[in-house]
Amino acid sequence: MAWNVVIAGGGFAGANVARKLESILPAQSARLVLANDVNFMLYTPFLPEAAAGTLEPRHVVTPLREIVKRANLKLGVVEGHDPATRQVEITTYDGGTELVRYDQLVLAPGSISRFLPIPGLAEHAVGFKSLADAIWARNTVIESLELANATEDPEVRDRLLRFVFVGGGYAGLEALAELQDFAADAMRHYPRARLHGMHWMLVEAKDRVLPEIDEVLADYAAKELRGRGIDIRLNTTLSEVTADTATLSTGEVFPTRMVVWTAGVVPQPSLRNLSVPLDESGRVLVDDFLRVEGMEGVWALGDAAAVPDPDGGLCAPTAQHAVRQAATAARNVAASLGIGAPAPYRYRSRAAFVNLGRYKAVGMVGERTFSGFPAWWMARTYHMSQIPGNARKFRAVLDWTASLPFERDLSEVGSIGRPGVLATERYERGGSHRPMR
Ligand SMILES: Cc1cc2nc3c(=O)[nH]c(=O)nc-3n(C[C@H](O)[C@H](O)[C@H](O)COP(=O)(O)OP(=O)(O)OC[C@H]3O[C@@H](n4cnc5c(N)ncnc54)[C@H](O)[C@@H]3O)c2cc1C
Incomplete structure (x- = not known):
């Protein structure tokens, strides 16, 4: 019998869990599903360089299909979770919903920008x-x-x-x-x-x-x-x-x-609909094995989880932690399926x-x-x-x-991805000739 492992979120944490599990779990023993709302992983540390034009924007993302080879990539948002039937609900790209059964569930949906009620x-x-x-x-x-x-x-x-x-x-x-x-x-x-x-x-x-x-x-x-x-x-x-x-x-x-x-950031608000225990800031409560408190076969990591930091307190929301936690989560998921031994998260950045x-x-x-x-x-x-x-x-x-040898690129191409309107009558009526940016 093959186990179903579902991973929600394909960022630093989720994509790396999927990649590690592909190498630990034999193909015949586990079916891996990776659900993410877009088909790429954004390498955020390079985002400022994409803004400054030192890196091409497309070069700071990697298609998830290049990262995972065996996992079934589902483009969609995990929006519901029933721990009793061990199913998650995924809203897919085309607006449909799909119920996916799991034996092991890994939650790694990351975070969003923190918002405060400041006028304007x-x-x-x-x-x-x-x-x-x-x-x-x-x-x-x-x-x-x-x-x-x-x-x-x-x-x-x-x-x-x-x-x-x-x-x-x-x-x-x-x-x-x-x-x-x-x-x-x-x-x-x-x-x-x-x-x-x-x-x-x-x-x-x-x-x-x-x-x-x-x-x-x-x-x-x-x-x-x-x-x-x-x-x-x-x-x-x-x-x-x-x-x-x-x-x-x-x-x-x-x-x-x-x-x-x-x-700052706050955990993905969709976590509130996933029937898992959260701390006051909305992060999933986990132990140092990344196991969700009080739940069997459910794990959480990355920006979305309140992971105890070996140095005291909780881990900061960084890619460094997310990537290392991914190795621990994959190891512990495999251990629950009878392959290898579990280990706690113990990373100290040097x-x-x-x-x-x-x-x-x-x-x-x-x-x-x-x-x-x-x-x-x-x-x-x-x-x-x-x-x-x-x-x-x-x-x-x-x-x-x-x-290195060239000047900065000053072209301002805000029009990319926003096609102009095919409207000859705009010109005939003497409308604006300013090209759309
Ligand atoms: C500009 C910037 C620069 C940074 N620089 C650094 C740095 O230099 N070093 C460092 O260590 N950290 C850095 N960070 C922090 C780092 O990006 C995060 O800590 C890291 O991305 C967290 O990884 P994650 O996998 O938890 O979340 P993410 O990488 O955000 O991945 C979560 C993924 O899940 C998807 N998702 C969300 N909700 C759902 C859902 N319900 N169902 C399915 N998919 C979902 C998201 O779209 C996303 O693809 C930076 C962050 C920013 C914004």
Whole structure:
């Protein structure tokens, strides 16, 4: 008899569980189902570089069919779970629903951007968690430079050249660093804007940036950014956003048209419908074997789970943890099916890197810190070992190498994926001739 193993979520955690189980479980003993809402895995650490144009957006994703060979990939969202009948309900791409029976269920649906009820946030700010977000940020920066260079009005120019990022975790800090570095290089093509100068601000509620990593490295990264003129406001929050301003808890009103919201993540809200125990923040409660509390054959990991950290507290929502937890989850699922022995999650990170722009980074290995090109190169070498699929590794290396001797690409192609309308009468009626971006 073959066992059914269902994995919900195909990100760092879920895709790696599937891949590991393919190598541990003999084909005849287990049927693997991997359910994910899209057919690719997004390599988020490269998202800031996709925004800055150092990497092609398509080169920061890997098709799931390249990662898993044997697992049955179902494109859809796991929206229901009945522990009594051991079935999950999947809403498929075409809008249908499918019930899938499991013997072992692995929950790895990740997280979404944390949202707070701040006036104007939903209408005027954008997150930084998807390819669409990254491309929006890039296009908005380029558009702002173009408009700032063209306008005669110094007040408008000032507003166009101010950029605000709220939240100093990995996503916010790296995205700001990459985009600021990109804009600083691009400025040579915008003489009026250059003369005026830009203002990049990072707003963080806590008294330090990068809570995911060691404080020594986090302070080092903040010092580097301050040295580049980036205005880092600690112990400060955002209190209101409009189309033209960001108001801070200090009462300052900052003119800007670009507010990027990166103030942390919360577990996927769909977990609330999956009949599993959750902690107060919505993460699935698991023990250090990643077994969901009080349930047999149900496991959870990654950003979606409250995994005890061997160093105390809970694991931070990082890809480093998700990938290592995947190895533990796969091992323990196999052990429950009679193959191998279970083991608790015991990972201690000894190295961390923070990307700060094209060929710039800071890093820490053991007690030693690194900066500049050596840190960037070490971080890329590490990522090369992690990004799934040889084709993607090769393409990323080609992108970095090809951009070495050339200037930044300033084309703002927001029209990609949005075809123009076939409407000749628009021209006949004397309508707008402005091409759709
Ligand atoms: C810009 C950015 C930069 C980052 N940089 C770093 C870094 O340098 N180092 C680091 O360690 N971490 C970094 N992180 C954090 C890292 O991306 C996350 O910790 C990691 O993605 C968590 O892995 P996961 O598998 O739990 O979730 P994800 O990778 O988000 O995968 C979850 C998957 O499940 C899918 N899904 C969601 N709900 C369902 C459902 N109901 N049914 C089916 N599928 C579903 C999602 O679409 C997604 O494909 C960064 C994050 C961001 C946003």
